[in-house]
Amino acid sequence: MRSTLIQCFCLFLVVFWAVASLAEEVYVVNDVRARAEAENAEAAREQAVKRAEAIAFERLTQRLVPVQEVASIPEYTERQISDTIISTDIRDEKISSQSYDAVFDIRFNPEKIQAMLARENVDILEDRAPPLLVLPWIKNQEVDALFSMDSVWMEVWRKQSRETIDAPLLVPFGDLTDRRLLKSLQENRENEEAVKALLTKYHASGILWLEAQIEEALMSEGNELDVALHSLGDISFLKDKDWNFIDLAGQGNAILMQEAAATISHYVEDSWQQRKETSNEAETSINLKVPLENLQNWMEIKKRLDKVEIINAYDVLSLAPGQADVLVKYHAKDPYQLLTQLDQVGLRLMEQSPGEWFLYTKKRVNDADGNGTIYPPL
Numbered sequence: 001m002r003s004t005l006i007q008c009f010c011l012f013l014v015v016f017w018a019v020a021s022l023a024e025e026v027y028v029v030n031d032v033r034a035r036a037e038a039e040n041a042e043a044a045r046e047q048a049v050k051r052a053e054a055i056a057f058e059r060l061t062q063r064l065v066p067v068q069e070v071a072s073i074p075e076y077t078e079r080q081i082s083d084t085i086i087s088t089d090i091r092d093e094k095i096s097s098q099s100y101d102a103v104f105d106i107r108f109n110p111e112k113i114q115a116m117l118a119r120e121n122v123d124i125l126e127d128r129a130p131p132l133l134v135l136p137w138i139k140n141q142e143v144d145a146l147f148s149m150d151s152v153w154m155e156v157w158r159k160q161s162r163e164t165i166d167a168p169l170l171v172p173f174g175d176l177t178d179r180r181l182l183k184s185l186q187e188n189r190e191n192e193e194a195v196k197a198l199l200t201k202y203h204a205s206g207i208l209w210l211e212a213q214i215e216e217a218l219m220s221e222g223n224e225l226d227v228a229l230h231s232l233g234d235i236s237f238l239k240d241k242d243w244n245f246i247d248l249a250g251q252g253n254a255i256l257m258q259e260a261a262a263t264i265s266h267y268v269e270d271s272w273q274q275r276k277e278t279s280n281e282a283e284t285s286i287n288l289k290v291p292l293e294n295l296q297n298w299m300e301i302k303k304r305l306d307k308v309e310i311i312n313a314y315d316v317l318s319l320a321p322g323q324a325d326v327l328v329k330y331h332a333k334d335p336y337q338l339l340t341q342l343d344q345v346g347l348r349l350m351e352q353s354p355g356e357w358f359l360y361t362k363k364r365v366n367d368a369d370g371n372g373t374i375y376p377p378l
Helices: 002-025 041-064 067-072 078-082 110-118 152-163 176-187 192-202 253-279 295-305 335-344
Strands: 028-037 085-095 099-108 132-138 206-216 223-233 241-246 283-291 311-320 323-331 347-353 356-361
Touching: 028 041, 028 176, 041 078, 041 085, 041 099, 041 110, 099 110, 132 152, 132 192, 152 206, 152 253, 176 192, 192 206, 192 223, 206 253, 223 253, 241 253, 295 311, 295 347, 295 356, 335 347
Parallel strands: 132 206, 283 356
Antiparallel strands: 028 099, 085 099, 206 223, 223 241, 283 323, 311 323, 347 356
């Protein structure tokens, strides 16, 4: 009995330490590179340290403070910022007679930071939902995906992230660690170690991989922008999606990209809000009979099911020539909410008899304007 109590107490200490450590990690800003020049190496080092502390403090406040309140944070002095720092780790030093260059990992004091911001009546979002990290990639004929901190596509998303409130968005800092991890992802987007490292570094719940490709539009004065969204990490509520934007008025690529970023942000926020609304509803399930013409027909249905936001998972109970029996798990009050969302992706849910539900595929046809496809009623 005594041994069991000791084991439980030790387990409690381990869990308590882990939770406390996780909370403190929010106040650690890693991979801050700073460089300075002065009359001698010692003076250059002092300037670089102060510069790194200022950069780290800015990144920390962006992490903790709601986007709409960042502007209300005053400019603190170097002394005020230094007083909130617990420790600084320095690596990769490059020293010359008149310059100093290094990478800093800076740990802030949570109580002092909280007190500092509280005096300004600024809310701290320590307990908010983790943000989503946006990786804007540009595709061209030479490479499949190119990441650049200086691209117009990156700058558009840097500005967009400041305007997105309901679903917090972040873009990478672009430091050495980011570049190394992004290079790994460029070679293999499913690199689990690189994905995990980025999520940990930015305290993010998932990654929005956005591939953009600009081509000359055939029926317009401007260009055409294709954007593909792929989600990485545990954000199953956000379905992969493709968009096509056309610059009909010839306003330029920057304006076209801004419109694309706004549209995609709205999609992310709508998905986020829907997730919040459905998260309080108990998960339910429904057995569906799916008539099939062939295996290709089932593969098409699977693609459409993957686009339904309130579906958490589905299991194939049986698959035979002519029909599949599928168990669908979803968040909604009743099957008729599921019916509405299935209808939007070209699937028709019908109750043939009480409690017996069938799922049919609706045919694709061009819409009246020739702008895409619609799913007409059966």
